């Protein structure tokens with residue numbers, strides 16, 4: 133194995149500590165892969181390499197915290213933490229700055245160790261040479277594993293009870309760690325810090341395509357904040373930087389290690405933490421700078437988009453219940469992509485007795501609106517001269533579905549014949565949706581109050597046919613055509629390509 137453990141460090145003086153840091157031959161470490169005049173400084177790392185090399189690893193930083201933070205006191209006996217930093221072909225200057233800023237700006241006794249997980253970088257010395265710095269260990273993967281499996285490897289090797297994950301292109305600021313350890317000590321949940329590049333009060337969010345974004349805190353939430361140093365509950369973490377109790381991390385199922393390279397894992401761990409009894413917070417008094425890049429400087433063996441889709445699709449399938457439909461609707465390319473076996477993660481969710489995604493939306497992220505259908509397709513569902521129609525019947529609460537001659541004036545259908553195909557795969561008119569009484573053949577198609585979590589309300593166009601997803605049967609007009617006026621009902625029956633009573637023209641795709 134290529135692990136290289138430095139000698140155990142016991143109570144050392146500040147002077148000895150400074151000596152240890154001084155002994156590291158920074159110049160020769162950096163010189164090995166330095167930017168050369170004439171090269172595009174962005175080509176290797178997607179950030180300005182020349183500029184990064186110009187900035188000393190131990191430069192002075194402005195204290196960017198709110199002044200309230202400087203008045204806070206933390207327990208003198210905070211637990212120590214293992215800091216896990218994973219990387220693949222990181223620039224030496226930024227990797228070194230990440231590690232040195234930690235060593236320079238963290239009370240020595242709070243760092244149990246810094247574990248670097250080198251995810252099969254081209255040069256093993258990027259990692260190995262750094263073990264000459266105090267407390268730094270290096271684990272090198274024998275092949276490319278990706279961020280997720282690398283982090284789990286680092287976490288499994290950790291000696292401390294608290295895990296701190298950092299990206300490999302960060303720079304921590306004054307007192308970044310104590311407020312995080314304090315919160316984890318108080319309650320065994322999960323917490324993240326925030327980056328210097330953000331506006332003063334920010335929150336994290338996402339859309340239905342599972343695209344992460346930073347957001348402003350809502351006016352309502354801002355007004356509720358009495359103290360700017362107070363933690364901010366967040367529905368999602370950006371993923372790169374966070375602190376978590378190690379036994380809680382393990383009990384929760386670490387990460388989904390079937391995910392590759394990068395992306396989506398922050399959704400998976402965020403949903404899991406909230407739905408399975410924990411919480412996520414942003415700690416405004418902890419400041420860590422992070423270099424955001426516009427693109428990934430490394431290769432995804434399966435392609436960037438495919439990997440992101442595989443990872444987010446696993447998340448949607450395991451955690452989002454019926455709301456995964458909105459993910460597929462926002463990311464149609466995901467529908468046919470393979471995503472591997474999720475059985476183990478579904479079992480995990482069951483054994484942890486986690487809450488539903490509906491609960492998460494209602495309680496954790498009410499700002500994420502279930503898509504309205506203003507942009508959904510609508511029109512008539514027609515068979516020859518007849519159209520599906522809803523009809524109010526005296527003495528009945530709900531309208532009934534029937535077949536009637538199409539009534540279209542100047543291209544505008546009658547309201548009772550116009551249907552919307554929703555993002556949730558429902559066929560809707562007003563607040564009523566097509567459903568069935570049972571999933572047996574010849575079961576009547578009913579109009580009932582729309583309910584996104586009711587699987588019996590989902591339909592899909594399949595060529596000229598309209599398929600009921602739960603039963604795999606098709607909308608059939610045979611009984612409506614035969615029936616007398618009082619019993620013109622629509623039913624589902626086994627799909628038959630040639631059955632003309634199952635052929636429909638519809639505006640959906």
Ligand SMILES: [Mn+2]
Pocket residue numbers: 299300301372422423
């Ligand atoms: Mn990053």
